[in-house]
Amino acid sequence: MDTPAALRVAVLGAGSWGTALAAAAARRHPTLLWARDAALAQATAHAHENQRYLPGVSLPESLGVSSDLDAALAFLQNDPTRGLIILGVPVAGLDQTFRTLAHRLPALHLADVPIVWTCKGFEESTSRLPHEIAQAVLPEGWRGGVLSGPSFAREVAQGLPVALTIASTESAVREMTIAALHGGPMRVYASADVIGVEVGGALKNVIAVACGIADGLRLGTNARAALITRGLAEITRFGQALGAQAETFSGLTGLGDLVLTATGDLSRNRRVGLEIGAGRALADILASGMTAEGVRCARAVLARARQLRVELPITEAVCAVLFDGVAPVTAVSSLLAREARHES
Template sequence: MTSVSTLLPLRVLVLGAGSWGTALAHAACHNAQVMIWARDPKTAHDINLQHRNRRYLPDIALPAGLLACDSLEQAFAFLQDASSSLIILGTPVAAIAHTCAILRDHLPAAGLQTTPVLWTCKGFEQQTARLPHEVAQAILADTIPHTGVLSGPSFAREVAQGLPVALTVASRHECVRTRATAALHAGNTRIYRSQDVVGVEVGGAMKNVIAIACGIADGLALGMNARAALITRGLAEMSRLGLVLGGDAATFSGLTGLGDLVLTATGDLSRNRQVGVALGQGQDLDTILSSGMTAEGVRCAQAALMRARSLDIDMPITEAVCSVLFDKVSPLDAVSRLLSRESRSE
């Protein structure tokens, strides 16, 4: 295994070797000694010896100093003698409860309970409609107190390529914001800081749902006017839900609101938009998903709508997306229903 440089006192552990976890591990190598934990031993082997993640980013050369392992014990031992450390959870929303349980069971025993923890997943938990911080809080409680979220308009591939990106770290704890900035703010990666965990998470969740709607409109060839309308009204929908849940209005006009929404609704690398385009072109959801295309917006759309309805919040675009995804309503009929809504003040 490649030896770890002693020149960088900060150590970063990334749990999850998917495309986003790998991209963030790559970015953190500018400022820190980094280890990535992979569930698959072959992935860890490839990163260590070939400096490639052949499953998720096969054409991206990874830094020679990036370490990988498939052992949780080895992963946490990597942080134990560090003067400064950070844990990044590169797992999807569906796995955050399990990952937080791992932290609860391992970090105190390793003397790492005060290590800042960041998650990067975007969405509502499918069964409970909880946001990631609500899931984490229920499991970690006061055992692992310093937590936060990292989000923003970003495609993993571009981050791994070293292209410019701006992200937001949100936490109630200054130590989390400071540590994340120290680990990731370098080169073409800019980190902005916020205390609005709720707003950042709602933006990250809802932009995926709105991106599916924009993809459907594009698949139906409804034009750029329709796309602009969906983005604008989608932003209003996102903000309504976020404000009721306790988010800050300013967050929704920033990187994790409007910024992430525009990227995901218009970018060709957006899997959520691609799912919408395929639906608009007449493919059914089962066929789309069986082809290997996954998108967080599909998983969280129903949960987002459930949370909104429990709060009596009007979410017409989210309702339309859910009707296409799960109620067999045709994309054209769903759009017609949106267009038939009565005029109202903006």
């Protein structure tokens, strides 16, 4: 098989996931990781290890690291037609990141470089999905997509096997992302269902919080299986109401990501649920430094669902526990008290 032509990849955001993807890309192509924090960038470049977010994981020596955004973007100017930007920023920072790129990329003659985001969730204040934020901010003609799937950053950075999906309406974006990352232990599949991939990535976090609560209450593995299964039905119902394809939710970014996040020991969303089920208050959990996207976006999901008149009973129960002071046992009882109905 022919070796693919070299790309240049700029990964913006040096958290755990941005660092992991930068490491994967650097094993195949010239890659530069941008960190907002200058001290973090310097330390990561020196030690070939992101000691803050991925301690103990060695990064490729070929991976460049910088805190200079202009330098990170200029890194792509060598051949803009073979450049790719991957965003490792959370949903909360997406709007500002897109605004920054919308201002800087045209000036650097990089307006045609595809932008791939990796965050999972809905924007808290607006209930927008990431692609809706992009459409509102980026200039006409931009090209981009979402990279998602069942993946823990530490395992990806360690070079363990993983399968992801790149979703874009542009075949060129899908092909370039696959060229940048597919190979060795990483498989990257293509999809045109941006909405479905984004919805699966967002709602699985909320369902994972629910599964963690159930596990914290020691309700058993039967309960967890029921929450995962009915949670998938909830995700599919909501996604289709937004225009997603039903089959997307039986794939990597639906069922695959849901199972991983609802059962995996590295899942922050599940850990938050476990703590709540064990009796800790959400404020105390968050104050300890534990963050989870499911907590951030649960209310935004519920608000969007109510606009669409889509019923999301598990999401409603999670919101009741997280934000309305409802006891976890009471929320579980309310779910169990729902009327019987056909499964599908």
